[in-house]
Amino acid sequence: MGSSSALYPGERTPLLEREVKGGFVMAGKMNLYKTFFNTFTFVAMFTISSLALTTSSGYLSSVISTVEQRFQLKSTESSLLFTVDDAVSFSTVLFVTHFGNSASKPKLISFLFLLVAIGTVFQTMPHFLYEPPGSIQPSQGGRGGGGGGRGGGGGGKGGGTQLSDQFLCDNSSIVIDNCTSKEIMNSGALWNQVWWLYLGKALAGFGISINPLAITYLDDSPARSYLPIFIAIIYGFRSTGSSIGGFIAQQCLSVPASWPLVTSDTVTNPNDPHYLGAWWLGFIPISVMAFCPALLLFFFPRVMSASGDSNKTPDKSSMESDTKTSRRRGRRRREREDPNKSIVSEDTNAITTQEPSSRVRRIFSAIIGFFRALFRVMRNWVVLSLIFADHALSFSSFPDGTFAAKYLQYEFHLSAAEASAVRAWTKLPMIFVGYFFSAFIIMIGRLKPRGTIIMVAVCIVCAALLTPAKLFAGCKNNPIAGLTVPYDYTDIEDKNVWNADDRNLTATCNADCYCPSGYNPVCAPSGVTYVTACHAGCTDTMVNTIGSKNVTVYSHCSCYDELFVNSTGERSTLSEGVCATDCTWVYHFALLMMTSLLRNIMYSPSLMSKVRFVDEQDRSMIQGLDKFIKRFLVTSPGPIVYGILFDKSCMLFQTSCGKTGNCLVFDIERLRKLLFGVATAFASVSAAGAVLTLFLVFLRMKRERPLQAETQAISKNTNNSNSARETALDSGESPDIIESDVSEAQQGYINYGAIDEPADTGF
Known part of the structure; x- marks a missing residue:
C-alpha cells in the first residue's frame, strides 16, 4: 500500500523525485527523450513524411496517362484528381494554420500525415476490387477489343483469334453494336471505380496545410538561426518527391498491371498500345514512407527546448514543477468529469462555476483575432x-x-x-x-x-x-491516314495544311471493312501510319522472325496498295506500331x-x-x-x-x-x-x-530614408549628450540639463517610431 500510494496526486513525495533519488532512472529516460526528440530529429522526420506527400503527387502525375487508360477518363476528368486535394486544402488551410498556431503543432502534424498515409492506401483499392474493362483487358481474344472496339472487346467475331487478327479487314460480315449490360457499365468513364482515387486525394489534401505549422515550429525553436538551412533541407528534399515519384513510376510501369499474376495472354510490351502498367504498385511504399515518421512526430514536445538542456540532469525543483503540472492536469480532468464543472483556483481554494458565456466569448475572441x-x-x-x-x-x-x-x-x-x-x-x-x-x-x-x-x-x-x-521545341504530327493526312497522301515532305474538319477514318479503300473504333497502329513503308490494319484495308497477317523476336506484319492492304505497288507487282507489307520519326x-x-x-x-x-x-x-x-x-x-x-x-x-x-x-x-x-x-x-x-x-520595394526604401536619417541623427545626438554628461561629471557640473536633453531626444525617437514604423506590415 505504501508504494502504491505514491501514484496519487495527494502523495507528499512526488513519484518522479523518488525515482531520481533511487538511481536517476527517470532522469536517464528524460535525457534519452531529449536526446532523440530535438530540432534536428524533427526536421528529419518531417522531411521524410513531407517527401512522401510530394512523392505521391509526383507518382500520380507520372502514371496519369495509364490511369486515364485504365478508367477510360478524358484529360478534363482525370485533371480533377489534381484539384480535389487542393479543394480540401484551401478550404482548411487558413483555419489549420491560425488555430494550429495555439495547438500542439507536432501532434497536429502527426495526425495530418496519418491521413495522408491512409489516403495513399485508398488509391490502390480499385486494382484489388475491380476487373479492368474489356476495352483494355490484356486478353488476346475478341474482335473489337483493345482500344474500345464495338462490343467493348469481350465477345464478337473471332473469340479465339490472336490480337493482330482482331483488326483485319473482313467484308464478309457486319459487326453490329450489341452491348451487354456489363459492357455498357464498363464503357465510358468508370466513375464507379475511380472514386477511390478521389477519396484518397481528398484525405491527402489535409496534409498540404502542414508546412506553415512546421516552419513556425522551427522558427520558435532555439535553432531558429538555422532556419534557412532547415527550409533548404525540407523544401529541397520535398521537391525531390516529384522526381522520386517519377523513378518509382518508371519501375512500376515497366511491369504489367496484373503483376505478379502474369499469364501468357498478358500484354508485356510497354510500347504496345494495349499495354497497361502497374499504376497502383507505387502507392504502397509511399504510404509506408508517410506513416512511420508520422508516428514519431506525435511524441515531440509542444515547444522545443534548448539543445543544451538535453544534457542536463533534471534537478529536484524541475521534478516538483513537473509533478505540479501533472497534478493540475489531473485536477482539470476530474473537473471535466464533474457535472458541476467546478474549477479550483491555482493560488486559492476558491471554487467558481464556469459560465457557458465565457467559452462563447473565447470562441468569439478567437474569430475576431483571425480576421x-x-x-x-x-x-x-x-x-x-x-x-x-x-x-x-x-x-x-x-x-x-x-x-x-x-x-x-x-x-x-x-x-x-x-x-x-x-x-x-x-x-x-x-x-x-x-x-x-x-x-x-x-x-x-x-x-x-x-x-x-x-x-x-x-x-x-x-x-x-x-x-x-x-x-518551337517540339515535333511535327506523324502522317496518320484520315487524321493528319488524307488517304491518298503520297509525299512525305508535303507541307499542305490538313484541315481538322476533313478528318475521316473511312475511305473508299476500307468502306467495306466495317473497322472497329480501336487503336492498333500499323506503319506503311511510305512512312504513313494507319489507325489499325483494318483501316489500311489489310486482309492477311503473318509473323516474321527477325533475330530472336517475332514481328507481326500485314499484307494485302488495299489502301496502301492502291498508291504504292512496285514494278514487279509484288505487294508490300505493313508492320505493327507507329512509324518512327527523327524528332x-x-x-x-x-x-x-x-x-x-x-x-x-x-x-x-x-x-x-x-x-x-x-x-x-x-x-x-x-x-x-x-x-x-x-x-x-x-x-x-x-x-x-x-x-x-x-x-x-x-x-x-x-x-x-x-x-x-x-x-x-x-x-x-x-x-x-x-x-x-x-x-x-x-x-x-x-x-x-x-x-x-x-x-x-524601392518606393518603400525611399520612404524609409528620412526615418533612417532621423534615427542616425538621434543616435549621434545621444552619443554627444553622453559625452557631454561624462565631461560635466568629471568637471563637477550639474548634468540635469543634459539629462533632460537626452530624455527628450529618446522620447522623440520612440514617438516617431511608434507613428511611422509599422514598416513590415505594409505602407
Missing part, C-alpha cells in the same frame, strides 16, 4: 504583389510539372515508363542545385528581405523569358532544366521574404494565405484548364457502346501551341508582377 490577422496581412502590398507574381509563374508551369510526363509521352512518342524517367532526370539535379545554391547565397550574402525579393524577381523574369521558346526531345529537355533551376533558386528566398516582411504574430497567417491563394487560384483551376487544352487537341477518343473515354491520338502540334501559349501568357503576367514588386 484581424487576415486584415493586417492583406494590407501588406509588397507581399501580396510577390504572391501574385509567384503564383502566376506557378500557373505557367503545369506543362513542365503536373502534365510533364504525359506531354513527353505523346509529344515525343515515348512509353509511359520512359516519359516518367525523362521527367525525373530533368528535375532532380536542378532541385538540389537550385535550393542549396539559393541558401548559400542568402547566408553568405546575409540577404535581408529586400535582397531576397530582388533575387526572386530576377528569377521570375528570366523564367518568363524562357517559356516562349518551348513553343528529338533534347531542346525541350534543356529548356525544362533551365526553367526548373530558376524556379528552385527562387523558392527559398520567396518563402523567407513572405515570412520576414510581416509581423512575427502573422507569420503563420501569411503562409496560410499564400497557400490558400495558390490552391484557390492556381492548383485547383490549373489542372482543369490544361486538361481542357489536352482534350481540345485530341483527334481520336476511345469509344465503346456509344460512349467516349480516354484520348488515343493527339494533335501534338496543336497541343504544344495551346499548352505553351497559355503558359507564355501567364509567365508574362508573372514578370509584370515581379516588376511591380520591385517598384513597391
Whole structure:
C-alpha cells in the first residue's frame, strides 16, 4: 500500500523525485527523450513524411496517362484528381494554420500525415476490387477489343483469334453494336471505380496545410538561426518527391498491371498500345514512407527546448514543477468529469462555476483575432504583389510539372515508363542545385528581405523569358491516314495544311471493312501510319522472325496498295506500331532544366521574404494565405484548364457502346501551341508582377530614408549628450540639463517610431 500510494496526486513525495533519488532512472529516460526528440530529429522526420506527400503527387502525375487508360477518363476528368486535394486544402488551410498556431503543432502534424498515409492506401483499392474493362483487358481474344472496339472487346467475331487478327479487314460480315449490360457499365468513364482515387486525394489534401505549422515550429525553436538551412533541407528534399515519384513510376510501369499474376495472354510490351502498367504498385511504399515518421512526430514536445538542456540532469525543483503540472492536469480532468464543472483556483481554494458565456466569448475572441490577422496581412502590398507574381509563374508551369510526363509521352512518342524517367532526370539535379545554391547565397550574402525579393524577381523574369521558346521545341504530327493526312497522301515532305474538319477514318479503300473504333497502329513503308490494319484495308497477317523476336506484319492492304505497288507487282507489307520519326526531345529537355533551376533558386528566398516582411504574430497567417491563394487560384483551376487544352487537341477518343473515354491520338502540334501559349501568357503576367514588386520595394526604401536619417541623427545626438554628461561629471557640473536633453531626444525617437514604423506590415 505504501508504494502504491505514491501514484496519487495527494502523495507528499512526488513519484518522479523518488525515482531520481533511487538511481536517476527517470532522469536517464528524460535525457534519452531529449536526446532523440530535438530540432534536428524533427526536421528529419518531417522531411521524410513531407517527401512522401510530394512523392505521391509526383507518382500520380507520372502514371496519369495509364490511369486515364485504365478508367477510360478524358484529360478534363482525370485533371480533377489534381484539384480535389487542393479543394480540401484551401478550404482548411487558413483555419489549420491560425488555430494550429495555439495547438500542439507536432501532434497536429502527426495526425495530418496519418491521413495522408491512409489516403495513399485508398488509391490502390480499385486494382484489388475491380476487373479492368474489356476495352483494355490484356486478353488476346475478341474482335473489337483493345482500344474500345464495338462490343467493348469481350465477345464478337473471332473469340479465339490472336490480337493482330482482331483488326483485319473482313467484308464478309457486319459487326453490329450489341452491348451487354456489363459492357455498357464498363464503357465510358468508370466513375464507379475511380472514386477511390478521389477519396484518397481528398484525405491527402489535409496534409498540404502542414508546412506553415512546421516552419513556425522551427522558427520558435532555439535553432531558429538555422532556419534557412532547415527550409533548404525540407523544401529541397520535398521537391525531390516529384522526381522520386517519377523513378518509382518508371519501375512500376515497366511491369504489367496484373503483376505478379502474369499469364501468357498478358500484354508485356510497354510500347504496345494495349499495354497497361502497374499504376497502383507505387502507392504502397509511399504510404509506408508517410506513416512511420508520422508516428514519431506525435511524441515531440509542444515547444522545443534548448539543445543544451538535453544534457542536463533534471534537478529536484524541475521534478516538483513537473509533478505540479501533472497534478493540475489531473485536477482539470476530474473537473471535466464533474457535472458541476467546478474549477479550483491555482493560488486559492476558491471554487467558481464556469459560465457557458465565457467559452462563447473565447470562441468569439478567437474569430475576431483571425480576421484581424487576415486584415493586417492583406494590407501588406509588397507581399501580396510577390504572391501574385509567384503564383502566376506557378500557373505557367503545369506543362513542365503536373502534365510533364504525359506531354513527353505523346509529344515525343515515348512509353509511359520512359516519359516518367525523362521527367525525373530533368528535375532532380536542378532541385538540389537550385535550393542549396539559393541558401548559400542568402547566408553568405546575409540577404535581408529586400535582397531576397530582388533575387526572386530576377528569377521570375528570366523564367518568363524562357517559356516562349518551348513553343518551337517540339515535333511535327506523324502522317496518320484520315487524321493528319488524307488517304491518298503520297509525299512525305508535303507541307499542305490538313484541315481538322476533313478528318475521316473511312475511305473508299476500307468502306467495306466495317473497322472497329480501336487503336492498333500499323506503319506503311511510305512512312504513313494507319489507325489499325483494318483501316489500311489489310486482309492477311503473318509473323516474321527477325533475330530472336517475332514481328507481326500485314499484307494485302488495299489502301496502301492502291498508291504504292512496285514494278514487279509484288505487294508490300505493313508492320505493327507507329512509324518512327527523327524528332528529338533534347531542346525541350534543356529548356525544362533551365526553367526548373530558376524556379528552385527562387523558392527559398520567396518563402523567407513572405515570412520576414510581416509581423512575427502573422507569420503563420501569411503562409496560410499564400497557400490558400495558390490552391484557390492556381492548383485547383490549373489542372482543369490544361486538361481542357489536352482534350481540345485530341483527334481520336476511345469509344465503346456509344460512349467516349480516354484520348488515343493527339494533335501534338496543336497541343504544344495551346499548352505553351497559355503558359507564355501567364509567365508574362508573372514578370509584370515581379516588376511591380520591385517598384513597391524601392518606393518603400525611399520612404524609409528620412526615418533612417532621423534615427542616425538621434543616435549621434545621444552619443554627444553622453559625452557631454561624462565631461560635466568629471568637471563637477550639474548634468540635469543634459539629462533632460537626452530624455527628450529618446522620447522623440520612440514617438516617431511608434507613428511611422509599422514598416513590415505594409505602407
